[in-house]
Amino acid sequence: xxxxxxxxxxxxxxxxxxxxxxxxxxxxxxxxxxxxxxxxxxxxxxxxxxxxxxxxxxxxxxxxxxxxxxxxxxxxxxxxxxxxxxxxxxxxxxxxxxxxx
Numbered sequence: 001x002x003x004x005x006x007x008x009x010x011x012x013x014x015x016x017x018x019x020x021x022x023x024x025x026x027x028x029x030x031x032x033x034x035x036x037x038x039x040x041x042x043x044x045x046x047x048x049x050x051x052x053x054x055x056x057x058x059x060x061x062x063x064x065x066x067x068x069x070x071x072x073x074x075x076x077x078x079x080x081x082x083x084x085x086x087x088x089x090x091x092x093x094x095x096x097x098x099x100x101x
Contacts, residue, residue: 031050032050033050035052035053035054036050036051036052036053037050037051037053037081038050038080038081039051039080039081039082039083040080040081040082040083041082041083041085041087041090042084042085042086042087043084043085043086046082047087048080049090049094051094052101054101055094055097058097058100060093060096060097061093061097064083064085064090064093065083067083067084067085068081068082068083068084071084072084
C-alpha cells in the first residue's frame, strides 16, 4: 500500500527552483575578486564597476558615498551600492585613486 504525499513533490520543485536562482545570484558575485566591491554608477542608465575596497578610505570617494546616502539612504535600487554621479566623474576619480596605490 503506497502513501501519496503531493505536498512533498511540490516542495521538491520549489527547492529546485530556489536552488537554481541561488546559483545564478551567486555567479553574479563570483566575478568580484577578494578585496574589491561592485558599485553601480550613473544618473540614468547604471554601469557596474568593480573597485578595490581601499578606495573607501579616501575622502573624495567618501564624498561620493555621502551623495549616495543622501539620495538612496540604505535602499539601493540595484541591490548593490549605487552612486548617483556621471560615469566620467567616477572613472576620473578611480583612475586618480589607482595612481595613488
